[in-house]
Amino acid sequence: MTILTGKARIAGITGWPVGHSRSPRLHGYWLERHGIDGAYVPLPIEPANFETAIRGLMAAGFAGVNVTIPHKLAAFALCDTVDDFGRRIGAINTLVFENGRISGRNTDVWGFLSNLRANGVDPAAGPALILGAGGASRAIAAALLELGVRVTIANRTRARADALAAELPGLRVIDWDTRDHALPDNTLLVNTTSLGMAGQPPLQIDLDRAAPGLTVNDIVYVPLETPLLAAARTRGIRRVEGLGMLLHQAVPAFHAWFGVEPVVDDAMRRFVAADLLPA
Numbered sequence: 001m002t003i004l005t006g007k008a009r010i011a012g013i014t015g016w017p018v019g020h021s022r023s024p025r026l027h028g029y030w031l032e033r034h035g036i037d038g039a040y041v042p043l044p045i046e047p048a049n050f051e052t053a054i055r056g057l058m059a060a061g062f063a064g065v066n067v068t069i070p071h072k073l074a075a076f077a078l079c080d081t082v083d084d085f086g087r088r089i090g091a092i093n094t095l096v097f098e099n100g101r102i103s104g105r106n107t108d109v110w111g112f113l114s115n116l117r118a119n120g121v122d123p124a125a126g127p128a129l130i131l132g133a134g135g136a137s138r139a140i141a142a143a144l145l146e147l148g149v150r151v152t153i154a155n156r157t158r159a160r161a162d163a164l165a166a167e168l169p170g171l172r173v174i175d176w177d178t179r180d181h182a183l184p185d186n187t188l189l190v191n192t193t194s195l196g197m198a199g200q201p202p203l204q205i206d207l208d209r210a211a212p213g214l215t216v217n218d219i220v221y222v223p224l225e226t227p228l229l230a231a232a233r234t235r236g237i238r239r240v241e242g243l244g245m246l247l248h249q250a251v252p253a254f255h256a257w258f259g260v261e262p263v264v265d266d267a268m269r270r271f272v273a274a275d276l277l278p279a
């Protein structure tokens with residue numbers, strides 16, 4: 001157990017509910033590993049109390065907080081400044097409190113790109129097919145487009161994909177039912193749907209059509225190896241698991257609050273992954 005001093009830096013995660021979050025475990029691991037005088041705590045905050053709670057945390061000397069469902073929009077509205085990427089996609093996941101001001105950052109996109117790079121994949125290398133049209137898809141599509149990648153999106157509800165394309169110039173949309181046909185034209189496949197998550201049906205896509213050099217990235221991380229990633233493994237297709245995005249998105253936030261740039265390595269991954277195994 002870490003004993004705090006009176007100068008400890010405190011951060012945490014705000015959500016409603018927040019009990020499922022793995023963030024206290026992963027930040028706690030780094031705090032202990034680096035011997036930091038600090039803590040990262042779960043902060044269940046009802047939506048109606050969000051602004052009061054955030055201003056209270058800032059007044060109480062917190063270094064900042066992560067923000068998860070359902071507070072992402074409310075958090076955006078409270079920020080005095082927002083980083084470029086957060087502003088472009090209208091969503092942030094990290095608040096840093098500095099001199100009575102709230103700065104909002106989007107580190108999810110950083111996490112997505114870093115996870116690919118840490119696995120030897122250049123996100124800018126080739127055309128990408130993204131499945132899904134929720135918040136994660138929107139952030140990932142915007143990031144890849146900014147890198148100059150040709151991005152195609154397929155979503156069960158086509159209208160949601162069309163709405164994204166209206167906001168993100170250059171984004172191509174195809175029908176969900178034609179995803180198998182589009183696969184050979186892409187070197188990166190990203191699943192942002194909930195398909196393959198524990199308790200959900202698996203994602204159906206014909207990996208036998210994969211182009212040589214395809215990388216499959218599933219952002220689902222419960223289970224660690226989704227049916228999509230298992231199918232890629234049996235075919236010898238390069239895969240990047242979703243847990244890495246969660247681990248990497250935490251790096252810039254930890255650095256901003258605690259002043260140390262932590263490393264995502266295998267020991268850390270195993271520590272967080274151990275909590276994801278079925279009980």
Ligand code: ATR
Binds near residue numbers: 136193194195
């Ligand atoms: P996020 O967590 O990224 O914000 P979300 O808004 O919860 O995502 O959306 C989940 C995604 O999974 C959506 O793209 C959803 O498709 P719809 O827009 O058609 O709802 C997709 N999804 C969920 N269940 C699905 C299913 N059974 N078949 C295909 N897509 C599905």
